[in-house]
Amino acid sequence: MNDLELIKEYENQLKAYDLALSTIYFDHQTIAPKAGIEYRLSCLDVIEKTYYDIKTDDKIYEALQRLSKQELSELDKRRVKLLLKSFDDTKKIPSDIYLEYRRLQNEAALTWEKAKNTNDYALFEPYLLKIIEMTKTLCHYRDPNADPYELLLDDYEEGMTIEKYDEFFDLIKQKLIPLIQKIQQKQIIDDSILHGYFSVDKQRQVMEIIKEYLGFDASWGYMSEYMHPFTNALSNNDVRITTFYRENDLCDSIFSVIHEIGHATYEHQMDMENQGTVLHRVSSGLHESQSRLFENYLGRSYHFWDKLFIKLKDIFKDELKDIDQDTFVKAINKSNCSLIRTMADELTYPIHILIRYEMEKAIFHDEIKLNDLNKVWNKYYEDYLHVKPDSDTNGILQDVHWADGSFGYFPTYALGSAYSAQFMAKMREELDVDDLLSKGRMDIINKWLKDNIHQYQNNIAPREIFLKTCKKDFDPNYYIEYLCDKYTKLYELENVA
């Protein structure tokens, strides 16, 4: 076997374990009986250990080293680079520490679930502190001289740094916070119609029409239920999403499903050739650009509902009796400072992320005391959004991400939203998006996304996709202008942009 073949075989091994682990985790989160957790975790310890051993085989490292000095195709060069990084990031960590961390992630996520359900931050706090500490330790192993938060940011979005994010969030603060304040004072949109009683059975019917409209097909996509919506791609043709139903909220499940289908479509539309490999492991910001594009730029637009609204009314005959499409679309775009990120409107959403970014930065720069982080959280919400969490469930416990150690991930949510603004502008130059939505031609929109974004996979860095597709670098002003323009009109304000 030559080195490239050896690497191929290595990737085959990793793919298989990825699939096994993903299946177990998906099963665990959606259906597995709770009392079986301990046994399952002990089995996971064994599988994770083998996975670690395969991942950090010295023979592979030597082959990767040799390959990195050879003439290779652009794609293989990229593959070797990404594998080396992933190898390094794992191998530098002693195996017992690595496996302890994996175990901790599982246990912390379980504890988080309990703590969130019972509004018991004290239960979760020791896990949070431990996972922060261990994440720092891991970063130290990876590079004792690096700023740990820089390492984490780059993990989730190649090329992003604190400097760049600071600049990005400064722009958000500067431009959006004044707009949000104006809108808060001018509440002219009534969305109470979205907060009546909507039975879970009927909501499930709505999901069927949305899946069909977006082309999320049962032959390759499966939808289940979990308290925290997510997408899990086992392969191009096996993409799972979850959602969560609230009977007093019509739109939460609708937009979370549209969002997850954005992720799912990305996974489904990459080439089959390199599925399961590092070349499919798209950056979080890019991934989020597609889910946000679906959720907001398409899903909250008027024409998205041209075909769907009548079907929605058909399901909720009484509930939506007195409402027309225009009122509905206004209601689903209402901006309101609120507590829950996943339910936030498009305009206040980045502020939720800003809060998490500032907290994470402070945590990893040791500029914050770690006890009572829940109170710090609440203070941030009061300062930036002028709302005070009524419970830790609706405060620091709302998201799973810190429980599973995903520090540095949140910032990509705002970044992805900004990415999609620029992609959308480009798409609108080339396609009559409103007309296509009106006609239900998501196939054409999906093809555009495939040709202009999805096909590049992780074959090139995010920045290069902008250069190819938009013919210019990423520019957050698209996002700011889009939001200012949209909300200025919606709230009949004088131009603030």
Place this chain on the structure above:
Amino acid sequence: MNDLELIKEYENQLKAYDLALSTIYFDHQTIAPKAGIEYRLSCLDVIEKTYYDIKTDDKIYEALQRLSKQELSELDKRRVKLLLKSFDDTKKIPSDIYLEYRRLQNEAALTWEKAKNTNDYALFEPYLLKIIEMTKTLCHYRDPNADPYELLLDDYEEGMTIEKYDEFFDLIKQKLIPLIQKIQQKQIIDDSILHGYFSVDKQRQVMEIIKEYLGFDASWGYMSEYMHPFTNALSNNDVRITTFYRENDLCDSIFSVIHEIGHATYEHQMDMENQGTVLHRVSSGLHESQSRLFENYLGRSYHFWDKLFIKLKDIFKDELKDIDQDTFVKAINKSNCSLIRTMADELTYPIHILIRYEMEKAIFHDEIKLNDLNKVWNKYYEDYLHVKPDSDTNGILQDVHWADGSFGYFPTYALGSAYSAQFMAKMREELDVDDLLSKGRMDIINKWLKDNIHQYQNNIAPREIFLKTCKKDFDPNYYIEYLCDKYTKLYELENVA
């Protein structure tokens, strides 16, 4: 590490892979999108290969050999004996042949599913022939001098031989076939009420009350849907069952769920200590004795319905309006020569198994031409049950077992039914079963089963459980007498036993 510790570690590894593979297969059968199959199979190849390597590690074989010559506790002696057998059975097969067989099992099962759905035996036939051929090859590797069917029978029921099964089935032929014929001529029970329209939604509600009555609790048990009902225990506290709904049949799902909960309760009630190991791998006959006991000896008895019938009528208000408990219980016990094993009544059921036993024996003794096995199947049904399959879907394609290579398994279904008659007789000596059912005290019945059967796990051979619990060896006459007595009364016949 001493040898026993080494074996413990070995079992830990196997347990983890068993859990991973079980999860993937369960997911695959119940929810995984179809288009992802190819990728999933390629990943399974990798996992199965590692599993094989772990399973057949020479170091372990040497340790087991050494241990088999040492003084050990009874339990460890049993453990070592079972592990050595399992080790031998795998290790004697060259790894490429073993893995090819595993792949073939997966592909044949998939093809069977398609073939059954489209009534296309020609599609499945090459897979069936291939899997028969490979099963023979595997047996030859395991022991070139053995009768392959003897090997297979012993795999599923330790200690059972062709001679013993011949004797068992001869008794069935001799005693039951005349009774069946008499009953066929005296059709005095009308079960048309069970074959109206029963919506799947309402049937699902019925399952909830049955699960509750039997103590199948969501904290440790999960129910899903699949075309072929099965039980899959990932651990004591993670037992999954499946069922299948037919809208024109009220009882198919009810009795399949009661049946699977019998299996599930067995798995749940073994000790936690050795879960996932060979000591939990109970023989098929014993396992089936518990599912049959639930399904027939409890589920089809009058008092099982004392608490449930009123709830059933409550769900099917119109459908069961004019029927009382007595009529219902008679209807669910109607005997009728039919085509489908899983839907067969208690009396004709062993004849379905007899057919499979005779076919398997002929196949593995090369006494049958392998082309047109579907026609052979039909001939058997005409000869023994006087019914002619209207399609291969309702003929040879009805069961998955041959597709996954489980030859020698079917006979344990009749054997298990016979086991349960004897267990039930013992239980009735010690408990007032009817009274307990009437009061909904399945907890006491389950405890009896735990104390008298489940607790022994695979710690001792099936025969020894009879000696302990029934104070005598297995005796099929309990079964024959039970059936003759029950059906003689039910059909108001003169005594034939």
